[in-house]
Every structure is written in structure tokens, then in C-alpha cells.
Amino acid sequence: MTAPRDGAPQPAPLGALRAAVPTAPCRSGGPGVVAVALSGDQMETAVHALALSGGARLADLFALPAGDGLEAGGPELALHLVYALDHDQTYCRLEAPVTGPEYARLSDAAPAAFVEECEIYEQWGIRPAGDKHLNRIFLSPLAAAPLRTAAPVTRRARPGPGEVRAPHVVQGEAFEFPVGPVRGVAQESLYLGLVTTGEELLDAFLAFFHKHRGVEQQLRGRSPDGALFLVERTEGPGAVGNGLAFARAVEAATGMVPPVAAEATRLVALELERLYNHAAATAALCQATGLGVGQAQAEILLEECLRLNAAAFGHRYLFNVVAVGGVRRGCDAAELRRRLPVLCGELRRVSGALLATNSHVDRLEAAGVLSEAAARRLGLVGPVARASGLDLDTRRDHPTGPGPAGRLLVPTRSTGDVLGRLQVMLAEIDETERLITDWLAADAVLPAVAVAVAPVPGSEPGTGVREGLGWAESSRGESLAFVRLGPDGRVVAARQRPAAARNWRAFDDALRSRNVFTDVAIIEASFWLTVAGYAR
Amino acid sequence: MTRLLTPSPSDPAVAPTADQLRAQVGRLFGRSLYIRTVDTGSCAACESEIRLLAAPHYDLHRLGFFFTPAPRHADLLMVTGPGTTGMAHALRATHAAMPDPKVVVAVGACALGGVYRQADDLTHGGVTGLLPVDVLIPGCPPSPLALLQGLLVAVGRLAERIEPARFRIEGAEAP
Amino acid sequence: MARWFLRGLRRGVVTTRYPHRPDPEAARVPTPPAFDPARLTGALADQLVAVCPSGALERRGDTLVLDVGACTACQRCLPVAGAAGRPSGVFECAATDRDRLRVAIPIRGQHR
Ligand code: SF4
Ligand code: SF4
Numbered sequence: 124m125t126a127p128r129d130g131a132p133q134p135a136p137l138g139a140l141r142a143a144v145p146t147a148p149c150r151s152g153g154p155g156v157v158a159v160a161l162s163g164d165q166m167e168t169a170v171h172a173l174a175l176s177g178g179a180r181l182a183d184l185f186a187l188p189a190g191d192g193l194e195a196g197g198p199e200l201a202l203h204l205v206y207a208l209d210h211d212q213t214y215c216r217l218e219a220p221v222t223g224p225e226y227a228r229l230s231d232a233a234p235a236a237f238v239e240e241c242e243i244y245e246q247w248g249i250r251p252a253g254d255k256h257l258n259r260i261f262l263s264p265l266a267a268a269p270l271r272t273a274a275p276v277t278r279r280a281r282p283g284p285g286e287v288r289a290p291h292v293v294q295g296e297a298f299e300f301p302v303g304p305v306r307g308v309a310q311e312s313l314y315l316g317l318v319t320t321g322e323e324l325l326d327a328f329l330a331f332f333h334k335h336r337g338v339e340q341q342l343r344g345r346s347p348d349g350a351l352f353l354v355e356r357t358e359g360p361g362a363v364g365n366g367l368a369f370a371r372a373v374e375a376a377t378g379m380v381p382p383v384a385a386e387a388t389r390l391v392a393l394e395l396e397r398l399y400n401h402a403a404a405t406a407a408l409c410q411a412t413g414l415g416v417g418q419a420q421a422e423i424l425l426e427e428c429l430r431l432n433a434a435a436f437g438h439r440y441l442f443n444v445v446a447v448g449g450v451r452r453g454c455d456a457a458e459l460r461r462r463l464p465v466l467c468g469e470l471r472r473v474s475g476a477l478l479a480t481n482s483h484v485d486r487l488e489a490a491g492v493l494s495e496a497a498a499r500r501l502g503l504v505g506p507v508a509r510a511s512g513l514d515l516d517t518r519r520d521h522p523t524g525p526g527p528a529g530r531l532l533v534p535t536r537s538t539g540d541v542l543g544r545l546q547v548m549l550a551e552i553d554e555t556e557r558l559i560t561d562w563l564a565a566d567a568v569l570p571a572v573a574v575a576v577a578p579v580p581g582s583e584p585g586t587g588v589r590e591g592l593g594w595a596e597s598s599r600g601e602s603l604a605f606v607r608l609g610p611d612g613r614v615v616a617a618r619q620r621p622a623a624a625r626n627w628r629a630f631d632d633a634l635r636s637r638n639v640f641t642d643v644a645i646i647e648a649s650f651w652l653t654v655a656g657y658a659r
Numbered sequence: 660m661t662r663l664l665t666p667s668p669s670d671p672a673v674a675p676t677a678d679q680l681r682a683q684v685g686r687l688f689g690r691s692l693y694i695r696t697v698d699t700g701s702c703a704a705c706e707s708e709i710r711l712l713a714a715p716h717y718d719l720h721r722l723g724f725f726f727t728p729a730p731r732h733a734d735l736l737m738v739t740g741p742g743t744t745g746m747a748h749a750l751r752a753t754h755a756a757m758p759d760p761k762v763v764v765a766v767g768a769c770a771l772g773g774v775y776r777q778a779d780d781l782t783h784g785g786v787t788g789l790l791p792v793d794v795l796i797p798g799c800p801p802s803p804l805a806l807l808q809g810l811l812v813a814v815g816r817l818a819e820r821i822e823p824a825r826f827r828i829e830g831a832e833a834p
Numbered sequence: 835m836a837r838w839f840l841r842g843l844r845r846g847v848v849t850t851r852y853p854h855r856p857d858p859e860a861a862r863v864p865t866p867p868a869f870d871p872a873r874l875t876g877a878l879a880d881q882l883v884a885v886c887p888s889g890a891l892e893r894r895g896d897t898l899v900l901d902v903g904a905c906t907a908c909q910r911c912l913p914v915a916g917a918a919g920r921p922s923g924v925f926e927c928a929a930t931d932r933d934r935l936r937v938a939i940p941i942r943g944q945h946r
Contacts (some may be wrong), residue, residue: 359704773904
């Protein structure tokens with residue numbers, strides 16, 4: 124599980140892809156990325172070849188205007204597919220132009236693509252062939268008439284609200300119990316339509332559009348640093364993971380190489396983010412099972428985590444730490460050395476006590492079960508995937524810089540239930556502590572006052588359009604970002620794919636696995652996702 | 660005392676006088692105060708800080724504040740996020756369901772018109788245009804201590820500390 | 835349950851004494867900037883406005899308006915300001931009037 128992988132000369136899925144579409148030009152898309160340009164009719168063949176090859180996971184799908192601009196009547200749209208070849212330390216990025224209002228349906232060969240197909244329809248007005256209904260993702264039925272339009276977001280007419288609602292049928296004894304969008308105190312806005320006959324949950328319909336802010340559109344025209352500012356604020360509890368993915372995308376586009384110490388420093392921030400999120404999930408689980416004392420203990424530790432963040436990096440949620448090409452500030456290593464072991468020891472003691480509390484554990488066992496097959500089919504990432512038996516971790520599978528390549532222990536479970544997810548998170552805390560301690564012992568991190576950013580090569584005007592893909596293992600799993608920079612160095616187009624955007628699609632599956640009403644909060648806490656990351 | 664409650668009708672003939680308002684506020688903090696929150700597109704960090712107000716380190720209850728999920732029991736509405744169009748209706752409905760007198764507190768830079776900066780077809784660029792806001796708490800996110808101060812300002816138990824001079828470095832030697 | 839109760843007792847009181855006593859934790863959070871009018875030139879003010887990603891700074895003739903409400907305390911303006919700026923250290927920023935949060939800083943620095 125922890126052995127370093129031998130670099131195969133040609134990853135098997137890539138070989139299968141090349142054999143299927145031999146004429147498609149293939150080039151390097153930065154370190155660890157292969158970019159393949161397809162023609163419109165090759166796309167379906169390529170997707171099938173990759174699906175059959177076994178070693179390729181569809182990590183993202185999105186549409187952007189082909190070429191560099193959004194000028195009216197300009198180039199057509201292009202579909203981008205990002206495949207993760209997890210055994211080969213490679214991401215494979217496919218790009219295929221779309222002409223006309225339809226493209227070949229991808230979600231048959233790659234079921235994980237369905238949500239993105241709906242998203243693309245809302246954003247750009249192109250849809251997969253066939254007459255399957257598409258779900259509403261971002262388009263609010265209440266915002267059908269735009270209030271004020273700052274800039275045209277799409278070149279094609281957006282579909283009307285009536286066109287993007289898959290008919291959902293609630294039959295027989297069952298009824299749909301609406302929860303939200305205004306839910307519990309200080310919970311994020313989300314609509315949950317729980318289909319039930321009274322106690323047992325039969326089905327669930329989720330609506331995320333209430334929080335849609337159009338962050339990806341807002342990134343256009345910003346400088347990379349200004350864009351990073353907004354990326355961090357897309358999903359606050361994932362600021363480092365998503366920010367790092369975005370910064371790496373810009374670095375890949377421009378050929379920047381962050382200084383080694385800066386890279387180590389931002390990896391420390393990433394691990395601290397994991398630590399506080401796992402503590403927060405533990406507290407939320409206690410709240411959901413009604414274990415008040417456990418909740419108070421876990422909240423004390425969560426607050427201590429946030430205070431450690433503030434002491435080490437100057438911000439409780441680690442905003443403003445990552446910079447494009449390095450870090451905005453170093454960290455206070457002395458504080459970390461002093462407080463981290465105490466904090467992790469306390470976390471272990473509290474989690475040990477939680478796992479020994481039968482009334483708590485009984486509620487977690489066999490609740491919200493996700494099978495390995497479902498997790499694979501939906502392309503899940505992070506602790507949710509690992510608790511269902513998928514051995515994925517971007518830190519190990521797609522190493523960057525001086526990361527912990529090859530010797531990272533990735534805990535997995537095969538139960539796929541809430542308890543499994545909690546166990547995975549708790550096991551990750553140990554690994555996080557070890558990683559930070561190693562970096563501190565090696566004096567690899569920057570002192571607090573230092574700012575280290577790589578020089579920006581090739582940002583002079585006339586450089587042309589550059590593209591890059593970036594990734595990071597956030598506390599919720601793999602976070603991806605794609606960026607296209609214009610000749611002036613500003614963002615022309617960007618795509619963010621936080622882990623939450625991936626894992627929410629399994630939430631209704633987990634709810635359907637023979638649960639009762641009161642399990643909803645427990646399952647939600649064990650996923651520990653944000654609505655903000657999905658409804659970006 | 661500074662203006663604490665924005666009268667709902669803006670017509671001066673209908674609006675309550677300052678004295679009436681003061682009496683209402685007196686009633687408000689004569690007993691414990693119930694808080695309802697609404698998220699209108701926040702990044703979830705503001706929600707996290709609000710949740711921690713009830714945690715042992717801050718223990719909001721010692722100051723007589725309680726959270727309530729029911730808007731009909733709430734005296735104070737905390738709003739986060741830039742006011743997405745998708746949440747505008749739910750926000751207004753929540754506000755309307757609260758009994759008078761009520762206090763609206765906008766929380767975080769997003770809600771105050773930063774971060775997203777301008778209204779477009781997806782956000783209102785802040786919540787100040789959506790509801791009459793009584794107290795504004797800056798920060799990204801405001802720490803629980805800043806939230807506590809804001810809540811105490813909202814009920815008039817703590818004076819505002821915002822003074823322009825604190826953001827000017829005066830008396831420094833000439834450059 | 836008894837185990838949990840004992841654990842809670844052992845932890846002791848962690849609750850802040852704020853607002854009756856100041857809380858040292860307040861010094862750890864980032865705060866909006868403060869600027870030195872004497873060192874603030876028009877050119878510098880324009881640079882500050884350009885660097886702020888949150889739209890919290892605005893130039894109005896001979897004043898730089900800092901909107902504490904829109905400021906995220908990201909401190910991107912501080913390296914640009916150099917000696918003309920530092921964190922204000924003010925965390926108690928709540929206000930009852932939107933305009934109270936807009937702080938005018940006169941631009942008195944001379945071009946050299
Ligand atoms: S103010 Fe900052 S922390 Fe609060 S929701 Fe907005 S971006 Fe997030
Ligand atoms: S701290 Fe950040 S948000 Fe505030 S004025 Fe400076 S650059 Fe703008």
C-alpha cells in the first residue's frame with residue numbers, strides 16, 4: 124500500500140487511448156499531465172477506451188470556449204475531460220470541440236459525468252444526445268429573470284427553468300418531506316426533499332442552487348492573485364486545498380516552480396486544514412447523535428485547532444497562506460512544535476473515548492452505507508471513497524514537489540458506513556501529525572516573517588495563451604483546478620472542482636441505504652462536505 | 660443611544676419614534692434573546708464561527724443569547740454571504756416570519772459588500788440591499804470574539820468602538 | 835456517561851471572559867490595515883486601490899477611503915504600503931451604520 128510505484132514507460136490507459144484514437148495529437152500539459160486534443164467524433168471512442176482500460180478515473184468534465192476568448196460568434200465550445208490515471212502518477216486531459224447543440228452522451232460509459240452534463244447544459248446550453256431529463260444544478264427557478272446582468276455569462280441562451288427539472292415522482296404511501304433551504308442554526312443553505320413513509324427514508328432529492336454565486340465566471344479577468352483570493356473564499360473550510368490546486372494550475376501554466384521551503388510550508392497548512400476539518404466532523408457527528416458531552420469536548424479541540432492555525436499562520440481558517448508560486452507567509456514552527464503533539468494527543472484521547480461509547484457507535488454502524496461499486500461508479504474521492512474501500516490519495520498517487528511521495532500511509536476501510544468514515548478520518552489525523560512533525564524536524568518550513576514566491580517567468584506581454592491543471596488532496600479529497608491565462612497574464616477561463624463537488628452526488632445513495640429520518644444528520648456529518656464547494 | 664432598530668415602514672408618519680424604539684429595545688434585552696441564522700451564499704467559514712459561539716470557549720448562553728431554529732421565536736437574524744438570488748426569497752420570508760421588534764445583523768465581508776463587490780444576476784453583492792440591516796460585523800470570517808462584540812452592540816450592551824482615528828497612523832515622524 | 839463527565843471536569847473552564855476582560859486570542863486574528871496620512875501619496879493610494887481584491891479601498895480626490903466593512907483583512911495592501919501601513923489591531927469593528935465603516939484617510943504625502 125505504501126510502496127513507491129515504478130514509473131512505467133507508457134501508462135496502460137494511455138496506451139489504450141492511443142490505440143483507440145491514433146491520430147489525436149498528444150503533448151505534455153505540465154508535470155504529471157498529458158494533454159490530448161481530440162476531434163468531436165473521437166471523443167466517444169476515447170471515453171469508451173479509457174473506461175474499458177480500467178486504470179482511468181473520470182475526475183472532472185467541463186466546457187469552456189475553445190481558443191482564448193469569449194468574443195461573440197467566436198470559436199465554438201470545447202469539452203474538457205480530466206482523467207486521473209492513479210496508478211501511473213498522471214492526469215490525462217482530453218479536449219474536444221463541440222459543434223452544434225449536442226454532443227455524444229458520456230454518462231453511459233462514465234456514469235460519474237451525469238452531474239457535469241447537467242451543469243454544462245445550464246451554463247452553455249449544450250446537451251448530451253438523447254432525451255434523458257437533466258437535473259437542475261445551479262439554475263434557480265426564482266432567478267429565471269436575471270436581475271441585472273453585469274456581463275454576458277453565456278453565448279447561448281440559457282435553458283428555461285422548466286427544462287432542467289427531471290420529473291421526480293413520489294408515489295404510494297410515501298410523501299416528500301421538505302427540509303430547507305433555511306435549515307438548522309448556522310448550517311449552510313440546502314434543500315433536502317426527504318421521501319419517506321413516516322420513518323424509513325426511501326429517497327431524497329437535493330437542491331443546491333440557492334447558494335450558487337457563479338464563482339468561476341467571477342474569476343474571469345482577474346489577476347492570478349486576485350483569482351486566488353476568491354478561490355479561497357469559495358469554500359472556506361477548504362481554502363488551502365482549493366487554493367493550492369488553483370495556485371498549482373497557474374504554476375503549471377506559467378512554468379513557475381515554487382521554492383522547496385515554500386512548498387513544504389503550504390503542505391503544512393494543508394495538513395492543518397485536514398486536522399481541523401476532521402475535528403469539526405467529529406464534533407458534528409457527536410451533535411448528530413445527541414452526545415452533548417462528546418460534542419463539547421470535540422468543539423474544544425476544534426477551537427484549539429483553529430487557534431493553532433491562527434498562531435502558526437495568522438488566520439483561523441488558513442486564508443491568505445497560499446500564494447501563486449509559493450506562500451504569502453511562513454509559519455511559526457516553534458508554536459507548532461509546542462502545541463501540535465498536545466493537541467493530537469487530546470484528539471486521540473477524545474476519539475478513543477467516542478469509539479468506546481456504545482450509544483454513539485451503535486448509531487454510526489451500518490448507517491449511510493456506500494458500496495465500493497457505487498463509490499467507484501460515482502467517482503468519489505477523499506475519506507468517503509476510502510471508507511468504501513477505494514485506495515485513493517492524491518498526495519501519494521500524484522505527488523508534487525517535496526511531498527511525502529511513496530511513504531504515505533493511506534488508511535482505508537471496507538464497511539462504507541458512517542463509522543468507517545469516522546475511522547478513516549481519525550486514522551488520517553495520525554498521519555497528518557507525523558507529516559508535520561517530519562517537516563518541522565527537517566527544518567523544511569519557512570519562518571513566519573518570510574514570504575517566498577517564485578519569480579514569474581514569461582509573464583511579459585505577447586506570451587500567448589497558457590493553460591494548466593492543478594490538484595491537491597484537501598481534507599475532503601482530491602481538489603482540481605484548471606486555468607487558462609491570457610497574453611496579459613490574467614485569467615481568461617477557470618474551472619474549480621472542489622472535492623465537495625464530487626462527493627455530494629453520493630449523498631442520496633447513502634441516504635437510501637435503509638436509514639431512518641434521524642440518520643440524515645449523522646450521514647451528513649460523516650460526509651463533512653460543504654454546500655459552498657458544490658454550489659460555487 | 661445610536662439607532663438600533665430600523666423602522667420597517669420608511670414613512671416618518673408611520674415609523675415608530677425614537678422613544679418607542681428605545682422601549683422596544685429595553686424589552687428585548689430585559690430577557691434572553693433568540694438568534695436565527697440565514698446563509699445566503701457564504702463560504703461556510705462564517706457559519707463555522709457562528710456555530711462556535713455556542714461552544715465551550717465562547718458559551719454564548721452565559722450572556723443570555725440562545726440559538727433557535729424557529730424564526731417565529733427569534734429576535735435577531737444573523738445573515739451571512741453575498742445575498743444570492745437563489746436565497747433572496749427565503750431570506751425575506753424568514754425575516755417576515757420573525758415577530759417585531761427584530762434586529763438584523765449582517766455578518767462578514769461578503770454580506771457587507773466586499774469579496775463579490777457588485778451585484779450581478781447571481782448575487783446581490785451583499786445583503787444590505789435586501790433587508791434593513793441594523794448591525795454590521797466586518798471580518799472574513801469575523802472571529803467569535805468579533806461576533807460577540809457585534810451581538811452586544813446589537814442589543815446596546817456595548818458601545819461601538821469604530822473610530823476613524825484607529826485606522827490612521829497619526830503622529831508618526833515625517834518620512 | 836460518567837467517564838465523559840469526569841473528562842469534562844478534568845478539562846476545567848475554558849470559556850473566555852470577554853467582554854468583561856480582554857481576551858488574548860483577539861491579538862491573533864488578522865485586522866484591517868491602518869495607514870499613515872503623512873506617508874500616503876496619490877500614486878501610492880492608487881496602487882493600494884489596485885491591489886485590494888475585495889474592493890475595500892477607493893480613492894476620492896485627496897482622500898483614500900478604507901471600507902472596513904468590505905475589508906477581509908487579507909493584508910495584500912501592506913507589502914505595497916510599506917512604512918505607510920500596518921495592521922490596525924482593531925478587532926471590535928461592529929457598527930450600526932454602514933457609513934461609519936467607511937474611514938477617510940487624507941493623502942498628505944508629497945511626491946518626491
Ligand atoms: S465573509 Fe469571508 S468567511 Fe464569511 S462567508 Fe464571506 S468569504 Fe466566507
Ligand atoms: S487588507 Fe485586503 S481587503 Fe483589506 S484593504 Fe487591504 S487589500 Fe483590501
